[in-house]
Amino acid sequence: MTINTxxxxxxxxxxxxxxSTVVVDLIVSGGDAEVTYxxxxxxxxxTLRGLKTSGGIAVYATHRSFLVGKNYDxxxxxxxxxxxxxxxTGTWADKKGKKQPMLLAPLDVATIKHxxxxxxxxxxxxxxxxxxFVRSYMLPVDRDANPTNKGKLKFKYIKLRGTSVKLLFLTEGxxxxxxxxxxxxxxxxxxxFACSYCSCAANIGAPSxxxxxxxxxxxxxxxxxxxxxxxxxxxxxxADGGEEPINIDLKTGEELELEDLLYLSKVAVPEPGSAKWFAYREKVYAPQLVALLQGLHPKQMAYKEDCNYNGVKLWVNPEWYINDKGLYISPVFPREIAPCRNPEWSFVPFKVVNERKNPGKKIVLP
Structure with missing residues (x-):
């Protein structure tokens, strides 16, 4: 993080x-200093911030209060x-005066066998x-002792210790x-996910x-x-938030694209995330998706002043995943009207998905 020019x-x-063992990222820029450890x-x-001094650096843990507009604690x-x-070398101290010695040496990531x-x-x-990179190597994780059965498949969760961050991995099937x-x-x-959690140093105390x-x-x-x-x-x-869908075809090991399941246009799909892709989604794909949802859910898609689900731009890059009903798909609203996101009714039944999926892919659905 650069703290000035x-x-x-x-x-x-x-x-x-x-x-205790610690890993430290120390940045000195002009007369400023920042330590993240x-x-x-x-x-x-x-994270601590402070100044470069004639004898080294002195940094302090200050928490910015946006409610009162000043630093404290x-x-x-x-x-x-x-x-x-x-x-x-140096000294760590808390505000009660307790002190601990610090001894640090340069760390070469090339020596780490990740x-x-x-x-x-x-x-x-x-x-x-x-x-x-060092953090990802040192993450404290736990794994389920026993697998969970799901048909012919078995899986366990890997968890970031002491947090709710977890994700499954397959063990059989x-x-x-x-x-x-x-x-x-x-x-x-x-x-x-785990590194994102760990880097979210909270305004006060543990990460929120x-x-x-x-x-x-x-x-x-x-x-x-x-x-x-x-x-x-x-x-x-x-505060902020976000979503992360993970959709994988277990026959190919490839991550699925929305066009794989809803093949609504024969136009060649540009590189995802590119300017041409966004133009294609807005001009070609999203209008077809809106039309499909209007046919499946006419009452819910009808114009409403608070949540107008007919807006094509809301469906340019929707969130989506597969559940027991079929393909769930949610429009993306601005933060100020976020309550309109994730409507319960917004799904495409498996029967329709099977009719509209990409014929060039061998995707197997119920």
């Missing part, structure tokens, strides 16, 4: 705070100095965010290579971060998970 010096360090037992960020402080051998080094998120962390492919996709997502698995559909052919988040991270003026 002066080129920053960024130090990735590992060592001890008292008897986590204990190996939790991996949850603590200097719950801890750290004073550090760099030694000739590039190590850092068990998931080949996953996309881990490769990205190593290349661009070494602090997150697929050919080994396919199961490994699917599980790598799920572990990749889990690492994203709610994580829920709202939908889990698992058959021999399809895995569909829908995760929601509500969070209030340090430095943010208001």
């Amino acid at each position: 002066v080129k920053a010096q960024d130090y990735l360090l590992k060592g001890t705070l008292g008897r 986590f204990y190996s037992t939790t991996c949850t960020d603590i 200097t719950s801890e402080s750290i004073i550090l100095k760099q030694n000739p051998d590039k190590s850092w 068990p998931f080094a080949d996953l996309p998120v881990v490769r990205q962390f190593k290349a661009t965010e070494p602090y997150e 697929l050919e080994s290579a396919m199961m490994a492919k699917v599980n790598n996709m799920m572990i990749n997502k889990f690492i994203e 971060y709610e994580y829920n698995i709202e939908n889990l559909y698992l058959s021999e052919n399809i895995l569909s998970v829908y995760v929601t988040f509500q969070y209030f991270c340090k430095g943010e003026p208001h």
